[in-house]
């Protein structure tokens with residue numbers, strides 16, 4: 095498993111882990127060849143666009159098999175008050191000129207875009223502290239890591255009198271509770287859309303990924319029979 099090294103205390107994993115960038119797409123290709131890898135699984139966050147592009151390039155140039163594990167996007171349901179925007183700066187702009195109580199739930203990377211609209215009050219949630227802190231007077235920070243519950247998210251939104259949430263369309267269950275809570279409480283969501291994903295065979299679930307792996311490398315091959 096390869097981690098970028100952004101999280102200060104990453105969760106323990108039951109497989110060998112390496113940490114840090116490879117030095118670009120060509121360097122990732124060299125790493126894969128040198129390590130004799132048979133398969134590359136891109137299981138990164140859907141908004142980690144550079145590493146996904148690098149992974150697709152490395153698989154293509156080395157001829158190593160590749161699959162992407164991509165959580166399906168969330169879709170707007172009845173009662174959702176979404177405004178779909180292309181990126182975080184567009185989300186901040188869409189908040190408008192009047193001061194609002196904003197829950198910035200996009201993580202610490204990109205939080206600095208809020209500085210473009212200092213009239214709002216921001217509640218920023220991230221796994222690790224935002225460094226340097228935002229150059230804003232009206233900002234509060236919460237350090238927390240999902241999964242989050244609907245009850246917990248409703249309490250948070252009420253306590254901080256939030257009237258709009260800025261979120262990435264990450265998909266998956268772990269961070270969906272804020273979207274459900276917004277629906278229940280009638281709160282607007284600036285939903286940052288995903289960029290188009292690279293052309294790699296993609297699956298939605300771990301089970302589907304395991305099935306593809308079994309197909310590519312049948313169990314008899316894995317046992318070396």
Ligand SMILES: NC(=O)c1ccc[n+]([C@@H]2O[C@H](COP(=O)([O-])OP(=O)(O)OC[C@H]3O[C@@H](n4cnc5c(N)ncnc54)[C@H](OP(=O)(O)O)[C@@H]3O)[C@@H](O)[C@H]2O)c1
Nearest residue numbers: 096097098114115116117118138139141142143144145146
């Ligand atoms: N973006 C998000 O919203 C978000 C949210 C939660 C978790 N994450 C996770 O945090 C990590 C970094 O995200 P990001 O948005 O900064 O990525 P990114 O913009 O796609 O990647 C930037 C650079 O970081 C290095 N890198 C990224 N993921 C790596 C990995 N798994 N192993 C080794 N190097 C990696 C690569 O450096 P080199 O070019 O030097 O190889 C890559 O070019 C990803 O693994 C992602 O899954 C991201």
